Amino acid sequence: METKNAILVKNLSKRFGDFTAVNAITFEVKKGEIFGFLGANGAGKTTAMKMLIGISKPSEGTATVAGFDVKTQSEAVKKSIGYMSQRFTLYDDLTIKENIAFFGGIYGLSNEKIKEKTALLIDELGLHDKASNLVRSLPLGWKQKVAFSVALLHEPKIVFLDEPTGGVDPITRRQFWEMIYREANKGTTIFVTTHYMDEAEYCDRVSIMVEGKIEALDSPKKLKKQFKVDSMNEVFLKLARNIE
Numbered sequence: 561m562e563t564k565n566a567i568l569v570k571n572l573s574k575r576f577g578d579f580t581a582v583n584a585i586t587f588e589v590k591k592g593e594i595f596g597f598l599g600a601n602g603a604g605k606t607t608a609m610k611m612l613i614g615i616s617k618p619s620e621g622t623a624t625v626a627g628f629d630v631k632t633q634s635e636a637v638k639k640s641i642g643y644m645s646q647r648f649t650l651y652d653d654l655t656i657k658e659n660i661a662f663f664g665g666i667y668g669l670s671n672e673k674i675k676e677k678t679a680l681l682i683d684e685l686g687l688h689d690k691a692s693n694l695v696r697s698l699p700l701g702w703k704q705k706v707a708f709s710v711a712l713l714h715e716p717k718i719v720f721l722d723e724p725t726g727g728v729d730p731i732t733r734r735q736f737w738e739m740i741y742r743e744a745n746k747g748t749t750i751f752v753t754t755h756y757m758d759e760a761e762y763c764d765r766v767s768i769m770v771e772g773k774i775e776a777l778d779s780p781k782k783l784k785k786q787f788k789v790d791s792m793n794e795v796f797l798k799l800a801r802n803i804e
């Protein structure tokens with residue numbers, strides 16, 4: 561069934577023994593939206609994201625991603641999404657070209673398609689002189705840009721980015737966000753976690769998780785108005801203080 565939502569989450573919870581890491585969260589992400597998923601360390605973001613990408617079973621509640629139920633159709637979910645995190649990116653011992661070929665193969669692309677995508681990706685990123693270099697030799701910011709492009713090789717409808725710009729310099733972070741905008745403009749939904757509050761300002765809407773619950777969710781503009789502050793950083797600090 562065609563819906564306007566890319567992600568639909570209802571009362572989703574995850575418990576580890578007596579501890580509730582994600583506590584009945586409810587939200588939706590519209591198609592083509594850049595959705596920022598924020599929260600302090602340990603708030604439950606990664607745990608929630610793992611349920612949405614179909615690798616961790618919810619304790620309670622429901623979620624559909626690209627129209628598929630994360631509990632009962634996790635394989636279909638995995639095929640419809642791209643995923644990239646700071647921790648899981650590319651293979652350091654393979655060249656850029658080899659990484660593209662390797663991941664293209666995993667995503668089930670034909671050799672012809674892989675060739676076409678490789679040329680396009682190298683062109684877009686201006687990596688002609690580096691395409692045959694080992695990924696190990698690239699600066700972190702470049703690795704992240706290539707990893708993002710690789711996560712999009714199979715043209716997923718939704719891409720999950722878990723702190724994609726962690727440790728990267730501000731100029732490269734800005735370039736990375738230009739790539740995110742370009743992709744969102746093509747209609748791809750972006751679900752992104754970040755610790756950088758300037759990046760929260762770039763999102764269409766932002767949710768802020770505190771101790772397993774979503775405590776705020778709106779556009780950066782409306783959140784700043786709601787909390788009577790000038791920046792997302794202040795929104796974040798105010799929320800954290802309210803809970804203490």
Ligand SMILES: Nc1ncnc2c1ncn2[C@@H]1O[C@H](COP(=O)(O)OP(=O)(O)OP(=O)(O)O)[C@@H](O)[C@H]1O
Pocket residue numbers: 576579581599600601602603604605606607608
């Ligand atoms: N497998 C697990 N078993 C027990 N507790 C867990 C498990 N995974 C996560 N937790 C706990 O759940 C809570 C939320 O962790 P989670 O990694 O989702 O937070 P986060 O918001 O992603 O934090 P960060 O920004 O540091 O990545 C933490 O208290 C963590 O210790």
